[in-house]
Amino acid sequence: MKHVFLVDGSGFIFRAFHALPPMSRPDGTPVNAVYGFTQMLMKLIAETDADHIAVIFDTARKSFRNDFYPEYKAHRPPPPDELIPQFELIREAVRAFNLPSVEMDGFEADDLIATYTRQAREAGAKVTIVSSDKDLMQLVHDGEVVLFDAMKNKEIRAEDVVAKFGVGPDKVVDVQALAGDSTDNVPGVPGIGVKTAAQLIEQYGDVDTLLAHAEEIKQPKRRQNLIDHAEAARISRRLVLLRSDCEVTEALDTFTVKKPDVETLTAFLKDNGFNSILARVREKLAADGEDLPEPVRDPAAEAATAPDDIHYDSVLTLDALDAWIEEATRTGVVAIDTETDALDAHGGNLVGLSLSTAPGRACYVPLRHVDPEAVPAGQAQGSLDLGGDAAAAEAGSALRPDQIGVAEALKRLGPLLENPGVLKVGHNIKYDLHVLEREMAAHGLPVRVMPVDDTMVMSYVLDGTTTGHGMDELARRHLDHTCTTFTELCGKGKNQITFDKVPVDKATHYAAEDADITLRLHRLFRERLFAERMTGVYESLDRPQVRILADMEAAGIKVDSVELRRLSDDLGSRMRELEVKIHALAGEEFNPGSPKQLGEILFGKMSLPGGKKSKTGAYSTSADILEQLAAQGHDLPARVLDWRQVQKLKSTYADSLVNQIRARTGRVHTNYSQTATSTGRLSSQEPNLQNIPIRTEEGRKIRRAFVAEQGCKLISADYSQIELRLVAHVADIAALKEAFREGQDIHAITASQVFGVPVEGMDPMIRRRAKAINFGIIYGISPFGLAAQLGIDRGEAKAYIDAYFDRFPEIRAYMDETKAFAKTHGFVRTPFGRKCWTPGISDRNPNMRGFAERAAINAPIQGGAADIIKRAMIRVPAALTDAGLETKMLLQVHDELVFEAPEAEAERAVAVIKAVMEGAAELSVPLEVEAGIADTWAEAH
Numbered sequence: 001m002k003h004v005f006l007v008d009g010s011g012f013i014f015r016a017f018h019a020l021p022p023m024s025r026p027d028g029t030p031v032n033a034v035y036g037f038t039q040m041l042m043k044l045i046a047e048t049d050a051d052h053i054a055v056i057f058d059t060a061r062k063s064f065r066n067d068f069y070p071e072y073k074a075h076r077p078p079p080p081d082e083l084i085p086q087f088e089l090i091r092e093a094v095r096a097f098n099l100p101s102v103e104m105d106g107f108e109a110d111d112l113i114a115t116y117t118r119q120a121r122e123a124g125a126k127v128t129i130v131s132s133d134k135d136l137m138q139l140v141h142d143g144e145v146v147l148f149d150a151m152k153n154k155e156i157r158a159e160d161v162v163a164k165f166g167v168g169p170d171k172v173v174d175v176q177a178l179a180g181d182s183t184d185n186v187p188g189v190p191g192i193g194v195k196t197a198a199q200l201i202e203q204y205g206d207v208d209t210l211l212a213h214a215e216e217i218k219q220p221k222r223r224q225n226l227i228d229h230a231e232a233a234r235i236s237r238r239l240v241l242l243r244s245d246c247e248v249t250e251a252l253d254t255f256t257v258k259k260p261d262v263e264t265l266t267a268f269l270k271d272n273g274f275n276s277i278l279a280r281v282r283e284k285l286a287a288d289g290e291d292l293p294e295p296v297r298d299p300a301a302e303a304a305t306a307p308d309d310i311h312y313d314s315v316l317t318l319d320a321l322d323a324w325i326e327e328a329t330r331t332g333v334v335a336i337d338t339e340t341d342a343l344d345a346h347g348g349n350l351v352g353l354s355l356s357t358a359p360g361r362a363c364y365v366p367l368r369h370v371d372p373e374a375v376p377a378g379q380a381q382g383s384l385d386l387g388g389d390a391a392a393a394e395a396g397s398a399l400r401p402d403q404i405g406v407a408e409a410l411k412r413l414g415p416l417l418e419n420p421g422v423l424k425v426g427h428n429i430k431y432d433l434h435v436l437e438r439e440m441a442a443h444g445l446p447v448r449v450m451p452v453d454d455t456m457v458m459s460y461v462l463d464g465t466t467t468g469h470g471m472d473e474l475a476r477r478h479l480d481h482t483c484t485t486f487t488e489l490c491g492k493g494k495n496q497i498t499f500d501k502v503p504v505d506k507a508t509h510y511a512a513e514d515a516d517i518t519l520r521l522h523r524l525f526r527e528r529l530f531a532e533r534m535t536g537v538y539e540s541l542d543r544p545q546v547r548i549l550a551d552m553e554a555a556g557i558k559v560d561s562v563e564l565r566r567l568s569d570d571l572g573s574r575m576r577e578l579e580v581k582i583h584a585l586a587g588e589e590f591n592p593g594s595p596k597q598l599g600e601i602l603f604g605k606m607s608l609p610g611g612k613k614s615k616t617g618a619y620s621t622s623a624d625i626l627e628q629l630a631a632q633g634h635d636l637p638a639r640v641l642d643w644r645q646v647q648k649l650k651s652t653y654a655d656s657l658v659n660q661i662r663a664r665t666g667r668v669h670t671n672y673s674q675t676a677t678s679t680g681r682l683s684s685q686e687p688n689l690q691n692i693p694i695r696t697e698e699g700r701k702i703r704r705a706f707v708a709e710q711g712c713k714l715i716s717a718d719y720s721q722i723e724l725r726l727v728a729h730v731a732d733i734a735a736l737k738e739a740f741r742e743g744q745d746i747h748a749i750t751a752s753q754v755f756g757v758p759v760e761g762m763d764p765m766i767r768r769r770a771k772a773i774n775f776g777i778i779y780g781i782s783p784f785g786l787a788a789q790l791g792i793d794r795g796e797a798k799a800y801i802d803a804y805f806d807r808f809p810e811i812r813a814y815m816d817e818t819k820a821f822a823k824t825h826g827f828v829r830t831p832f833g834r835k836c837w838t839p840g841i842s843d844r845n846p847n848m849r850g851f852a853e854r855a856a857i858n859a860p861i862q863g864g865a866a867d868i869i870k871r872a873m874i875r876v877p878a879a880l881t882d883a884g885l886e887t888k889m890l891l892q893v894h895d896e897l898v899f900e901a902p903e904a905e906a907e908r909a910v911a912v913i914k915a916v917m918e919g920a921a922e923l924s925v926p927l928e929v930e931a932g933i934a935d936t937w938a939e940a941h
Helices: 009-019 032-047 084-096 109-122 134-139 158-165 169-179 194-204 207-212 220-228 230-240 262-271 275-287 299-304 318-331 389-394 406-418 429-442 455-466 471-478 486-490 504-531 535-555 561-586 595-605 623-631 635-659 697-704 722-730 734-741 746-755 764-777 783-790 794-807 809-825 846-882 903-918
Strands: 003-008 052-056 126-130 145-149 154-156 311-314 333-340 350-358 361-366 423-426 452-454 671-673 683-685 712-719 827-829 835-837 888-893 896-902 929-934
Touching: 003 009, 003 032, 003 109, 009 032, 009 052, 009 084, 009 109, 032 052, 032 084, 032 275, 052 109, 084 262, 109 126, 109 134, 126 134, 134 145, 134 158, 134 169, 158 169, 158 194, 169 194, 169 207, 169 230, 194 207, 207 230, 220 230, 262 275, 275 299, 275 471, 299 504, 311 504, 318 333, 318 350, 318 361, 318 406, 333 429, 333 504, 350 429, 350 504, 361 504, 406 429, 423 429, 423 504, 429 452, 429 535, 452 455, 452 535, 455 471, 455 504, 455 535, 455 835, 471 504, 486 504, 504 535, 535 671, 535 846, 535 888, 561 635, 561 697, 595 635, 623 635, 623 783, 635 697, 712 846, 712 903, 722 734, 722 764, 722 846, 734 746, 746 764, 746 794, 764 783, 764 794, 783 794, 794 809, 809 827, 809 846, 827 846, 835 846, 846 888, 846 896, 846 903, 896 903, 903 929
Parallel strands: 003 052, 003 126, 126 145, 311 361, 333 423, 423 452
Antiparallel strands: 145 154, 333 350, 350 361, 671 683, 712 896, 712 929, 827 835, 888 896
């Protein structure tokens, strides 16, 4: 026995959990702590000289310390919900690596580590404790025992302990006894911190001697505290002193390092989606001559393997650029990434671009880097608008001379970018399409970059919203690679520089690395899409959408700034009217936009039910709470909700849309995201056009400001009741399917079926109730929610829902089957094969589990509707072109598409659009589209 490693398993779990970004395996189980822990074990086994290793865990919060001090650790919060399922997975990781794990009831992991440390020292072995926990620093000893911070890759020795506590390891317990520890509820002595405690212990030697001489302390308050809290100090010392005499059941000599069982380890890594670690394991096993289990080849793991050599070039001549273009053309696949001087895809200048043709092989082509020393005086950083060579020449000596001219570079790159035989791969390539195509057009080179693949979208198709899809996170997760960050290169805050100020050598590594990582992720995701049978979803739905959305964003839509300013004034007047009513209901004036003031009025002054204070001491006034109060008949919260809605419309749309009109186009250009929702729905931002309310007068007024160009009309084409049609289809509800096929009033038919009343002469209130159930049922509406919506008591609402399920038992069967499938697989599927992940479906918290179950029931419906409109969006532009029409698709808002058409062809365009949209999917019920033509969006809808 030479070197013993003792891993503080419990301590490392929490550090890994908080240090790493959220990660989930394919079934939605969070695994970020498991991933960090597994990496640490790999590193220990591969890179240390350990001949004995064990992982030590806590068993429960209570230990022998609670026997003499019940308040010990009493204030510690429970672990986060996302961490709880990872505890057992981490124990599985330990077993997969064939390492012993030790835990004992009544003792903490630190006590077991102290015991094994003593035993190892007595056996003459060196000990490394894998932990940075300050409580274990008392065990450090003269090079024989060190702590190792695996997160920082740093050893903690005696001098580090002195730096932290002001005393050596042998006195740490005494300092902790005086200073206490609020985290573990160790009382200590009031008014004495670590620094003071160290001074006292240096002077008196230990706690007992100090307390015996407490009367000698000169400072009155400190003297009295030591006298009054002497017993607390003694108890604290017992609490922090680690036991080294535990009667451990696992002998130290059984911790000998053993080779893991290959099948067990590889199965664990595959089950948790740790492809990069799996690749390294297989590489190590192969190097050691181990026989790998069948199947030997795992293409995804191979794709995640880091290349042997890294070669990044700065391309500073046309000949060098031609060589890279020729290489990209020959290979047929090239990763591409643009660097700009702003985040705005529609306004930033192209500073340079990178290409990668093979893993580890990439280049950067600087085009507009400047010499910061040569930037003309008074010119702000990032303000050079270099739209072409003429503008560049005007910048004078600011541009670095050792760069290819922008026009020449783009002219050479154009054929590559539009070559149909070369696949262009990007991460969020839609951004790059905007930058490149705008720059090309500015130089008289009308290029459409085709064909394209997007690794961000691939990641989304595979893993949904169970993980983030930023390149840095994906590289860390799948390739075990840490990318250079933008802030490392450019700084942050007021000192941040724009990319054109970055030295070319540093820019080369950063930009080429991005292209290299993109290409490597592309190879990995291609293999996963095939292996996980998701290629069809990606190729038929999400990949074509990239080009479609880029064209829509580039087209933009015109807004009437005069109408917006008038609307802003109207909304301001409406807010003031509501404020008068709010003040009258409250009996005093206050700011309805202040949650603190509103909370005091509602729950302090008016004593309304449901008041809950946050950690800051203020009452919560979230929308949920106000909606509950409004549903109970309280007028004030209802009017505040109205005020908030109007205020949001004013600030988000009426005021800000004017500032988002592009000077170059005179239009507003939203940005669509394909990777933000759990169901496949698109989202939009800057501005967000998905959340303009259509059923309120104020929302319709906002849409009036979206107008057609002169000589054109806007067309709105909207699927009619598409989600109800999907419910009838996926749940196979015969009565509803028949009603849709016959074009009947679906809500009246439902009311007739559920309440047993004839359709003819039906009371509109009865139909309204059926409509509320129809739309609410797919969102898992509760009796409470339905009662609030209809203004009836909860018992009556429950009776309606029960009657609905009795009449349509297929709905209940669909719900039960969907929840069961989600619990088994961790996801549900849309009718078109998209996976919608359902994290929390097996959560122990009933609220979390209920939310996940409702999401699982709704996902195939909402996701199916999203897939259908995507299918239509992909087909409509080509259909319009084939019909000889110039109509352009501008917007997508949930189930609606908005087009701009020359006035003379608007009617013909509507016929084409409706035909394509209604034929976008073959369901057991017909799809119907309602379309309108007008000068404004509001009138066309």
